[in-house]
Amino acid sequence: MRVDELPLTLGPYPRGAANAITDVPGVRVGHATIAEGDLRTGVTAVVPDTLGPRRRALPAGLFVGNGYGKLIGATQVVELGAIETPVLLTSTLSAFRVADALVGHVLSWSGYEDVTTLNPIVGETNDGFLSNIRARSVTADHVVHALASAHSGAVEEGCVGAGTGTTALGYKGGIGTSSRLVDVGAHAVTVGVLVQSNFGGVLTVDGVPMPAEELLGHAGVESPGNSCMIVVATDAPADARQLDRVSRRAVFAMGRVGASFSHGSGDYALAFTVAEERPAEDAQLDPLFGATMDAVEEALLNSVLAATTTRGFGGQVAHAVPVDGVRSRLGPR
Template sequence: MTQRKRGRALGLPFPGTAGLWNAITDVPGVELGEVTLISGEGPLRPGHGPVRTGVTAILPRGKAKAHVPCAAGYYSLNGNGEMTGVVWIEESGELQTPITITNTHSCGVTRDATIRWLVGRGVGTGQDWGLPVAAETYDGDLNDINGFHVTAEHTIAALDSARSGPIPMGSVGGGTGMLTYDFKAGNGSASRVVDIAGGRYTLGVFVQSNFGRREDFTVLGVPAGRHLLHGKLRGKEQGSVIAIVATDAPLMAHQLKRLARRVPLGLARTGTVGNNSSGDIFLAFSTANEQAFSLRSGLLHMEALGNGDIDQLFTATVEATEEAVIDSMLMADTMVGRDGNTAIALPADELLTLMTRFGRM
């Protein structure tokens, strides 16, 4: 097995200035953890395997400040999917819990386990109940999805293991069994650093990437999928994508919703059109204004960028989304799952040859 490399390491000229780790964890305070479940091979035996799944946990302010909400907004491009807790986010403008992402039939497990984790740590959510954010994409092409292998204990382990710094990408955590443009994919992330109104801010995007028709696959404007047609497993548009946008720029809930609405522009750069079968759901949050969000009543004082100053954050969202999707593919190895189903890795050497031929290198 060869060592997989991210797009920038391969020389792909993605625009924008990335942070230190080029990941959502470049945003100060954000922590990410995951549990990966891989076992068994051969014919599908529901309840036994093969297992190719997992769970990813994102803590906006880290474990130490999990009780402090963030301003947040969400957007659904196509709703054939699930992200719990967004009704309250739309109402309150706040994200009050960690985020978990897993496979479609384990979404409820990770949601409930997040409450257990919060209660077990004596953290709470600032009120007498919790409405955690849990999201999903479908991994049944490779995984025994009806075997319900993700447990509350796995979720709690992912939350407990959350950390800052560089994060693993590709076939890990909730992204273990996912495909994108009919190549093996999974988790991807990227970040951008921007200077606005006298301040320097970081924006990071995380994707659990599981969508796309091979023929539509595009890299920096190059129609790569039309030239890499071998080894398709799905052979059709199927799947979903969850994107989480984090920033330390001071933004209000309605501005964060506007960031979430820019995620589809980054996805479109990779070729997708958001088909009927795809659940394309996005959440954006800001870690700014911590002191104000630590209070649950009284007169709160917050800072916010003016709407005229957030174009660079729109650009950062689009650029980081595009790069995160491509890296979710480049960092994933070929995987054999249930019934011998094989999701091939994106061949980096063939891609680079195409990029050179089209003048992008």
């Protein structure tokens, strides 16, 4: 189930064709999923095809809502306002192996034979409630698979890739995505979002609370890491400073779905553009800001609505959102 199947409209801007981050031209997504024994984890890759020998960096911005996390490569993004690699998401204790594998992958690209410095971008959330996180089971092969399988069009959501073992808002969390079409000045642009949800709070859909203890009839789960990774891609003409502003709005949108923003939460948003045109005027960015917040809200809701009940490490269970209960509480729309 997705938000648009409830059906529910969030915000004034139309969705893209796939309603996914892949609606942004040249952006692909791939997953590697590990679901065996006591493991529920994986890797998700966001791959902008414009990166390569001709264009080794893309303008990027970053906002840290709460820094209890491991976003590898963050300081160089802040310093230089650019990303040099695809963006990978994974499990907390596997982030470092994933970063090393990502460096090896990019260094193998044709035209990169002279590269002696590279800043990998790898984010994470803690999937230790459902997965044996200390096993650090993600390997370079999983990274290669996620990158090689990256495709355009519809994106798998819920219990897949880096979202295989996550929980959010009392329910099973996971990967979610959405997109919006807007005008920024004279440019018709796309804003696409992909999230890895793993945070606490009370699920809220279009302003209506959906407490797990009421919809499930028992207490929901509390994420051990209480974190969220948000990746925003666009083809809007923007510079790094403006993308910093976009990424702030992305984290703000977590409040719409009921995030608790707790002490142990690592809430990060990274925004990048594939555009090469001169940046728009700041006064023209309001539609971009609004579309980002709407797309993040929908992607976060999709991440839990698409997830299925999962039993994992130690027999622990994270339950799916009862969609009929959500529909009942929303009432006629």
